[in-house]
Amino acid sequence: MLKKAINLLTEEYSIVLATTPKHLQAVKDIRAEVFVSRLNLSSAELESKNFLINQDDKQSFIYLLQHNATKKYVGSVRLIFVNEHTPNQTIPIERDGLVKGIEQLTKYKPVCEISRLALTKTLPEHNDFSMSQLRGYLSLALMSATRINFFLYHYSKIFAMMERSLHLILKRQSVAFKPIGDAVDYYGVRFPFVITQKDLAISIEKTEESMGALTKYHLLELCKNPEPFWQFIDNNPYLERSDIHLDKISQTFKKYGENISIQQLVKETFNNPSIKA
Numbered sequence: 001m002l003k004k005a006i007n008l009l010t011e012e013y014s015i016v017l018a019t020t021p022k023h024l025q026a027v028k029d030i031r032a033e034v035f036v037s038r039l040n041l042s043s044a045e046l047e048s049k050n051f052l053i054n055q056d057d058k059q060s061f062i063y064l065l066q067h068n069a070t071k072k073y074v075g076s077v078r079l080i081f082v083n084e085h086t087p088n089q090t091i092p093i094e095r096d097g098l099v100k101g102i103e104q105l106t107k108y109k110p111v112c113e114i115s116r117l118a119l120t121k122t123l124p125e126h127n128d129f130s131m132s133q134l135r136g137y138l139s140l141a142l143m144s145a146t147r148i149n150f151f152l153y154h155y156s157k158i159f160a161m162m163e164r165s166l167h168l169i170l171k172r173q174s175v176a177f178k179p180i181g182d183a184v185d186y187y188g189v190r191f192p193f194v195i196t197q198k199d200l201a202i203s204i205e206k207t208e209e210s211m212g213a214l215t216k217y218h219l220l221e222l223c224k225n226p227e228p229f230w231q232f233i234d235n236n237p238y239l240e241r242s243d244i245h246l247d248k249i250s251q252t253f254k255k256y257g258e259n260i261s262i263q264q265l266v267k268e269t270f271n272n273p274s275i276k277a
Contacts, residue, residue, distance in 0.1 A: 002210065004128050004129075005137050005210075006210075006213055006214065008126070008128075008129070008134075008137055009137060009138075009140070009141045009144075009214055010214065010217050010218075011068070012067070012068055012069070013065055013066065013067055013068060013074075013138065013141060014065070014066045014068055015063055015064075015065060015066075015141065015142075015144065015145050015148065015218050016063065016064045016065075016066050016073075017061065017062070017063055017064075017228070017229060017232060018062040018063065018064055018076070019228050019229075019231065019232040023062075023064060023073075024053065024057075024062075026064055026073040026076070027053070027057075027062055027064065027073075027076045028052045028053050029073075030064075030073060030074070030075060030076045030118050030120055031046075031051070031052050031076070031116060031118055032046060032052055033118075033120055033121070034118035034119065034120065034121075035051065035052075035118065035187075037121075038187070038188065039051075039187055039188075055087075055088065056078070056080050056088065056092060056115075057078065058238075059080060059081055059082070059086045059087070059088060059236075059238050060078045060079055060080045060081065061078075061079045061081070061145075061149050061153075062076060062077070062078045062079070063076065063077050063079075063142065063145035063148075063149070064076050065119070065138060065141055065142055067123075067124055069124070070124065074119065074120045074122075074123055074138070075117075075118060075119040075120065075138060075139075075141075075142050076116065076117075076118055076142070077114065077115075077116065077117040077118070077142045077143070077145055077146070078114070078115050078116040078117075079112050079113070079114055079115075079145070079146060079149050079158075080092065080112065080113045080115060081110050081111070081112050081153065081155070081238075082106070082109060082110060082111050082112075083109050083110040083238060083239075083243070084109060085237070085238040085239075086238045090106070091106065091111060091112075091113040091159055092113055092115065093113060093159060093161055093186075093192055094106055096186075098161070098181070098184050098186060098192060099180055099181040099192045100181065102159075102180070102192075105157060105159075105180065105194060106157070106159075108156040108157070109156065110153065110154075110155050110156065110243075111155055111156055111157050111158070111159065112149075112153075112155040112157070112158045112159070113158070113159045113160065114143075114146055114158065114159070114160040115160075115161070117139070117142055117143070117166075119135060119138055119139060119142065123135065123138070136169060139166065139169065140169065140211065140214075141214070143166075143169075143170060143175075143211075144211055144214045144215055144218065146158065147200070147204055147211065147215040148215055148218050148219060148222070150197075150200055150204075151215070151219055151245065151249060151265075151269055152222075152244055152245055152246055152249070153239075153243060153244060153245070154197060154245065154270070155197060156196070156197050157194050157195065157196050157197065158194065158195050158200065159180075159192070159193070159194050160177065160192075160193050160194075161184075161186050161190040161191070161192055161193075162177070162190060162191060162193055163188070163189070163190060163191075164191065167191065167193060175195065175200070175203045175211075176195060176199045176200075176202070176203050177193035177194065177195045178193060178194055178195065178199075179191055179192070179193055180192050180193060180194050197270075201266050201270050204262060204266055205262060205263045205266050207262070212262035213262070215262065216260075216262050216265060219249055219253075219265075220253060220258060222246065223246070223249060223250040223253055226246055226250070229246065230246075245269060248268075248269060249265070249269055252264075252265060252268040252269065255268075256268075
């Protein structure tokens with residue numbers, strides 16, 4: 001089953017960084033489809049609340065999930081970053097006052113918040129997986145974008161507002177998000193979580209055969225075709241090439257080969273005394 005799941009998430013679906021107007025329209029369409037029903041608001045109401053596309057998207061990495069056979073985008077997730085250059089110097093859950101004392105956790109920049117994770121309801125059926133299994137695996141694929149991005153841009157901490165169900169899925173993959181507050185009504189009942197750079201690096205090392213393999217696959221694919229990614233970095237006013245570790249990752253693959261273990265990839269990428277607990 002694991003082999004089939006990895007094949008599903010590498011051969012049948014792809015993770016794509018949103019870099020073009022067409023990509024951003026796909027993100028908007030996915031959010032509209034998912035959140036109209038989830039939040040019981042019309043698309044026009046979501047638009048008026050700046051929920052579909054807003055200022056936070058300008059200081060974010062946004063990833064799409066694409067079904068390769070149909071070329072249809074079926075999911076997206078946003079990773080909002082705050083660094084010394086961004087106009088918004090607080091992540092949304094901090095701005096909205098959802099976690100008491102969070103300013104003590106966000107003082108070391110850059111930090112990141114995972115948000116707007118959305119998976120369409122109209123997924124192609126699969127012969128090997130039930131629809132609930134398929135949705136679970138594709139949700140993991142979207143969350144793997146967090147790991148991919150974490151390698152590329154070393155956040156001190158990553159925050160998320162999650163349902164308990166998603167937290168349990170991640171916990172089974174050794175992703176040690178820690179609760180930092182009580183449940184709140186944040187587009188539905190959500191709990192605030194955080195994971196440090198050190199703990200996420202450790203969790204990645206523990207998942208060689210599952211999410212680790214998936215992360216390594218997508219990083220290798222990115223190294224083979226890096227230009228669209230670098231164009232995104234160059235076009236983002238809040239990022240510099242010197243912030244990004246893609247060249248280092250590419251050099252590591254060249255040095256050790258494509259069969260490098262995820263543990264060695266973590267070691268080579270994060271051999272940095274500035275990692276903060």
